[in-house]
Amino acid sequence: MDFARPLPSYLIQRYHGWKATTYQGNKAWYRRLAESGQHPRAMVISCCDSRVHVTSIFGADEGEFFIHRNIANLVPPYNPDGEYHGTSAAVEYAVTALGVAHIVVLGHSNCGGVKGCHDMCNGRAPALEEKSSFVGRWMDILRPGVKRISDLPEAEQPRALEKQAVVISLENLMTFPFVRSAVEDDRLTLHGLWTDTGEGGLEQFDPAQGGFVAL
Amino acid sequence: MDFARPLPSYLIQRYHGWKATTYQGNKAWYRRLAESGQHPRAMVISCCDSRVHVTSIFGADEGEFFIHRNIANLVPPYNPDGEYHGTSAAVEYAVTALGVAHIVVLGHSNCGGVKGCHDMCNGRAPALEEKSSFVGRWMDILRPGVKRISDLPEAEQPRALEKQAVVISLENLMTFPFVRSAVEDDRLTLHGLWTDTGEGGLEQFDPAQGGFVAL
Amino acid sequence: MDFARPLPSYLIQRYHGWKATTYQGNKAWYRRLAESGQHPRAMVISCCDSRVHVTSIFGADEGEFFIHRNIANLVPPYNPDGEYHGTSAAVEYAVTALGVAHIVVLGHSNCGGVKGCHDMCNGRAPALEEKSSFVGRWMDILRPGVKRISDLPEAEQPRALEKQAVVISLENLMTFPFVRSAVEDDRLTLHGLWTDTGEGGLEQFDPAQGGFVAL
Amino acid sequence: MDFARPLPSYLIQRYHGWKATTYQGNKAWYRRLAESGQHPRAMVISCCDSRVHVTSIFGADEGEFFIHRNIANLVPPYNPDGEYHGTSAAVEYAVTALGVAHIVVLGHSNCGGVKGCHDMCNGRAPALEEKSSFVGRWMDILRPGVKRISDLPEAEQPRALEKQAVVISLENLMTFPFVRSAVEDDRLTLHGLWTDTGEGGLEQFDPAQGGFVAL
Structure with missing residues (x-):
């Protein structure tokens, strides 16, 4: 030491x-x-990126948000295999121990993790394909999103994939039995957001429109 | 959706x-x-707890800190098995892609995750022992710390275990080859902190004294 | 040598x-x-005075501020005549090469350069009127400010003139085409401050009030 | 405004x-x-670069150093033509009004201004040759230094030129009558330093050896 x-x-x-x-x-x-003790109203899942400050955007003070931050604000699918699952542990604690009323997944512009995933899935980042690449394996969670945006013009794909990182995380959240039951009992609501850090914009996922809409 | x-x-x-x-x-x-692009000087690993705001304590603004937050600010040991490792991915990105100069592990008082680990290891939380408990499995990372503090008076154990969560994370960080080589090359320094959220206190791990010292 | x-x-x-x-x-x-390389967020233009430490007031560390210091924190008007212009070169480098987001002009109390200008313009410092006086000629930049404060009681004039040194520098900054276009494009903001070094006070220029307001 | x-x-x-x-x-x-009033013991002339903190290196507190900072820590030759000369004004004020005992010129590694001068004088930066380039015209002060280092291997030239920026500034300081007479009367000493900001090294100009020697 x-x-x-x-x-x-x-x-x-x-x-x-x-x-x-x-x-x-x-x-x-x-x-x-x-x-x-803490009684936070919401859990926020955002990226580690230094440009994303959820406490700043929402003027949050100590005690308000239970915040998990990881690369690209991803939630993996439910998989109780007895291994270490930091994100799943955070979600479990927020929902079952703290009883938060909201889970907000906050994506953002210029996400390096999402860009890495896009490059990897298009053959431009072989190092990320290595088994030993923690970033590459973590970004595997987003692979289903790459297929969904493959018909878009190349220039629009990274931003669209950043939004898929939010959508897929919301979908994966619903695979957790304790999340699904809390949502179905109206004890919990899920929210998808994407922020443009340079322009200060904020969009939310609107299921009715199947996409993100500016607030 | x-x-x-x-x-x-x-x-x-x-x-x-x-x-x-x-x-x-x-x-x-x-x-x-x-x-x-971002050029953060430091990575901070802190707890999801709503009472811990590293950006507040250090007056940090957008662009300064790359922040990973999980239950009990834990870093698991290096294990490149091809599975999802969110914390390891965050550390890898910070060190190899961003080249941060510091990693600060910030523990805190009244940590619910640490208390759960303490209860679990003392037979008072059987539910956390279940294979399906994400929190329990995640807190397994801290089990070696429980042994180290078992000789202390019962009342002092939770706080001592919170500090072990910092020490063990620092130890585990050094098991990552890219962390170790950056530390040995003087391109990266590791720092252990523990904050008393109620009293606004901050202590840092001092290897010379083998413990935490108030700043 | x-x-x-x-x-x-x-x-x-x-x-x-x-x-x-x-x-x-x-x-x-x-x-x-x-x-x-450096990626400073702000340029600071302050006085050479040994009592003004911008790094101290703002707790700034290496890498944060690009700092130009001259007598009385003055910026001359844009004048690309091919001669040596140290201040203009510093502003040009900060804005066009480094792309700083802010320029802060920091004036201060008991400024010897400003006092010299005040004395000179009121006939009390003939030596400063000499062509060979570098301080006198440099303080000519502030002459327009002397007229603006001439209706104030004598005792209030030096401090008011110190603040004019900030205001005139801000005005002159806007005569540089690359400053003006960066400001108009929202890539750069200008800020005027005045500090009372003895009392530790800090005031900022507020255009809405046409004067300086304590922070 | x-x-x-x-x-x-x-x-x-x-x-x-x-x-x-x-x-x-x-x-x-x-x-x-x-x-x-201030009674600083020394004047320091250093670069605006955000990585150079003379107050940090010398643990200086308010009141100790009269500090002028410009691009590449340059002093132009004495030229009392009645125009604005910010650097000359600062030197004049320090020597004649404050009576500082020392003037320290502090150069540094990775200086962007010096690199620009080197590129300009080797035909690699035509934009800096423009009359309207304040940085280019300011760096003209260093042109005599480029000739002196032209026999060195290309890779060593930038660092050698950074040191020439210190030497030429010292030479130019001696062209100011009030500097020369203060030096000859033993009321003032001049010192040349160069710091390696990454390694924390500090070298001083030693006339006996005709070069810089580590402290």
């Missing part, structure tokens, strides 16, 4: 600034959250 | 507020991030 | 201290910045 | 953090600096 290093000084400075300002102004709330 | 629902109105309202204020004030930056 | 001397020992000592501490803790980041 | 915009929110947050911590801890000193 001698490889662990002290935090870079700029982060220490920023932390002390936060402690002296934001924390001081919200102390009562943070303490109550610590003592009486 | 007819189960997907329109976004709750309170989120739509907040989004429009963000668009008219924060987005307007930062538009030039968000556009540049969209056009020229 | 026999006039060049070894660095004073106190600076050598401080450098070795920095190398053993701050550099060690941030080595991975500094190397990445060296290898993959 | 309706183009001026409010400061991005992340900077406002950081400022409030600084005010509540660093400022509070240093208030007495900052107030004294405001009331009794």
